[in-house]
Amino acid sequence: MTKPRKRTAILISGRGSNMMKLVEAARTPGYPAEIVAVISNRPEAEGLAWAAARGLPAIAIDHKAYATRAAFEAKLHTALMDHGTELICSAGFMRMLTGGFVDRWRNRQLNIHPSLLPSFPGLDTHQRALDEGVKIHGCTVHFVRLEMDTGPIVAQAAVPVLAGDTAATLGQRVLAAEHHLYPHALALVASGLAQVSDENVLISDGFNQEQALFSPSLRAAVT
Numbered sequence: 001m002t003k004p005r006k007r008t009a010i011l012i013s014g015r016g017s018n019m020m021k022l023v024e025a026a027r028t029p030g031y032p033a034e035i036v037a038v039i040s041n042r043p044e045a046e047g048l049a050w051a052a053a054r055g056l057p058a059i060a061i062d063h064k065a066y067a068t069r070a071a072f073e074a075k076l077h078t079a080l081m082d083h084g085t086e087l088i089c090s091a092g093f094m095r096m097l098t099g100g101f102v103d104r105w106r107n108r109q110l111n112i113h114p115s116l117l118p119s120f121p122g123l124d125t126h127q128r129a130l131d132e133g134v135k136i137h138g139c140t141v142h143f144v145r146l147e148m149d150t151g152p153i154v155a156q157a158a159v160p161v162l163a164g165d166t167a168a169t170l171g172q173r174v175l176a177a178e179h180h181l182y183p184h185a186l187a188l189v190a191s192g193l194a195q196v197s198d199e200n201v202l203i204s205d206g207f208n209q210e211q212a213l214f215s216p217s218l219r220a221a222v223t
């Protein structure tokens with residue numbers, strides 16, 4: 001008998017390109033999660049129209065219509081429960097959540113962040129990576145905790161920083177990695193292969209690779 005798929009809602013605030021990749025992945029046979037709703041705190045978010053056009057429940061909950069964060073989050077929670085949500089994926093959801101919400105969804109809410117956490121939490125991650133001169137950058141999927149961009153790390157993808165990169169070119173390289181990483185990370189969590197233990201994520205055996213990304217590449221100094 002096949003295992004029931006995890007009912008997953010996606011929170012967005014804008015373009016929604018990661019949301020699109022999650023929706024596409026969830027439509028492949030055998031994927032362990034199904035997308036039951038796409039919810040945005042910004043009614044004009046481009047991703048909402050995309051989701052609606054694909055027959056998904058696309059729900060706008062305008063945070064500006066609520067006097068307090070708690071009131072907004074109560075509405076959000078109700079919408080999630082109405083759709084039988086078991087897992088949340090924040091995907092470019094640019095709204096801070098309070099402890100009440102975060103605790104309710106503890107170990108059931110994922111976020112994607114465009115840096116190799118714990119480096120560069122917050123905004124402008126690509127420019128800050130360039131300013132620091134790091135040679136490897138990337139993205140992280142993690143469980144959500146109260147402090148922004150913290151929480152047990154499920155998966156990361158690394159990309160090289162190349163000579164001449166701008167925040168835009170580096171950001172495109174990272175975004176391409178995000179589009180592979182998030183469906184992979186959600187599958188690990190939804191299938192139960194990734195689990196939180198002592199504020200670390202344990203991944204069941206057989207999924208670790210021993211290759212390293214060298215940047216600059218090892219060939220560079222060899223004549």
Ligand code: GAR
Nearest residue numbers: 014015016017018091092112113114
């Ligand atoms: C993505 O790069 C995501 O990692 C980032 O916003 C972008 C959303 O793009 N999230 C954060 O910075 C959260 N701290 P998308 O709407 O096309 O998925």
